[in-house]
Amino acid sequence: MNLKRSDLTPIELYGANTGNCLRVSIALEEAGIPYIVKLMDLRRGDQHRPEHLARNPMGRVPTIVSQDRDGQTLVLSQSNAILFYICDLTPGVLLPVDDxxxxxxxxxxxxxxxxxxxxxxxxxxxxxxxxxxxxxxxxxxxxxxxxxxxxxxxxxxxxxxxxxxxxxxxxxxxxxxxxxxxxxxxxxxxxxxxxxxxxxxxxxxxxxxxxxxxx
Ligand SMILES: N[C@@H](CCC(=O)N[C@@H](CS)C(=O)NCC(=O)O)C(=O)O
CATH class of the missing domain: 1.20.1050.10 (Glutathione S-transferase Yfyf (Class Pi); Chain A, domain 2)
Structure with a gap:
């Protein structure tokens, strides 16, 4: 599936103030992709609640929910997989493509x-x-x-x-x-x-x- 930035509704970013999550928010900013932060309180254990485990069975953040205009939904965890997804949405912005x-x-x-x-x-x-x-x-x-x-x-x-x-x-x-x-x-x-x-x-x-x- 080829997605373009313009095909996306704002990405939901479930996370907290940690290095793994900040890498994602910074990459989204740099790529100019709209996103909505869903702040999780890790001390309170939000990451272990059933609704988050349904998104990420590891019970961790960051996790994103990305929806294109055709209604296809991608739920993705692992900060570095998310970073490469952002690179794919905006070729050449954060990682050279042809060079x-x-x-x-x-x-x-x-x-x-x-x-x-x-x-x-x-x-x-x-x-x-x-x-x-x-x-x-x-x-x-x-x-x-x-x-x-x-x-x-x-x-x-x-x-x-x-x-x-x-x-x-x-x-x-x-x-x-x-x-x-x-x-x-x-x-x-x-x-x-x-x-x-x-x-x-x-x-x-x-x-x-x-x-x-x-x-
Ligand atoms: N390999 C994962 C690690 C995710 C991870 O360990 N996230 C931490 C925050 S940086 C977390 O969710 N901790 C809460 C917990 O372990 O309960 C990634 O890169 O996303």
Missing amino acids: IIGRARVLERFFFALTDVIGPSHSAFALRQINAGDSSAERLDRRSVEALTRAEAFLKEARFIGGEDFTLADIAAFTITIALRRLIDWPSLPHMQRWFDELHARPSIANGLRAFGHR
């Missing part, structure tokens, strides 16, 4: 952010949920920060994480940078600082953060 080398580079940097930076940080979060004082969590956070700061080399070469254009890779790297920013030695990372400041001032990012009340 095979440029696309490969953006995907390299996107998966760098997901697996080398966000991965260990999410594991640290999970360890802390089991045992707040777990010292392994701190080591995992340090591992994330150490990986993230390697992005200084990417940003020395180009304006954005994956090249001269803003892409999916910037969204992934930015949301985890916000989460880890107090652990980063900013004075030693002038290119990252320049990138972070530029992204913070970007309207799509500001709106995407605001969508879930992030400050």
Whole structure:
């Protein structure tokens, strides 16, 4: 099925103020796709209510409900699957389409952010949920920060994480940078600082953060 942005009624985005959800709201903003936030209170357990389990049996967010004008409905979870769906709705906006080398580079940097930076940080979060004082969590956070700061080399070469254009890779790297920013030695990372400041001032990012009340 080929959907265009104009074929869509506003996408419902079920989520909360978390990195996985903010990546989606920022991508929707950047792609110019209309959406309605359905705020879930994760502490209260909204994600485990039957109506949400019907959307996502994992009992997690983000989840989107996307309806085209012909009445076909897509209910989709997994933040990164949602990001690629957004890329498919707006070809070339967040991920190069025809430039095979440029696309490969953006995907390299996107998966760098997901697996080398966000991965260990999410594991640290999970360890802390089991045992707040777990010292392994701190080591995992340090591992994330150490990986993230390697992005200084990417940003020395180009304006954005994956090249001269803003892409999916910037969204992934930015949301985890916000989460880890107090652990980063900013004075030693002038290119990252320049990138972070530029992204913070970007309207799509500001709106995407605001969508879930992030400050
Ligand atoms: N792999 C999933 C992870 C989703 C996930 O863990 N979401 C968290 C918020 S970021 C959640 O729903 N937590 C509530 C819970 O586990 O009860 C994705 O990328 O969307």
